[in-house]
Amino acid sequence: METEPIKTLQDKWRLLPxxxxxxxxxxxxxxxxxxxxxxxxxxxxxxxxNREVPKPLISQPWHPPSKPPQPPQPPSPARQT
Numbered sequence: 001m002e003t004e005p006i007k008t009l010q011d012k013w014r015l016l017p018x019x020x021x022x023x024x025x026x027x028x029x030x031x032x033x034x035x036x037x038x039x040x041x042x043x044x045x046x047x048x049x050n051r052e053v054p055k056p057l058i059s060q061p062w063h064p065p066s067k068p069p070q071p072p073q074p075p076s077p078a079r080q081t
Contacts, residue, residue: 006012020028 006015
């Protein structure tokens, strides 16, 4: 028994509470993540064109700044004379 896909957005929103009641929100999240890990990541990695990072960008070592940035100082109170 095969059913036709749900076409309209309104029909999909009407089915959502029934879908979540039967399946559960947590199960849906886990299955969605599993599909992403097993299928989508492979598609992303295999997508053309894969580009390489130019060598000059990855061959230069990173050096931290010589002095860490200092937080701004609060203004000094005005002098009264």
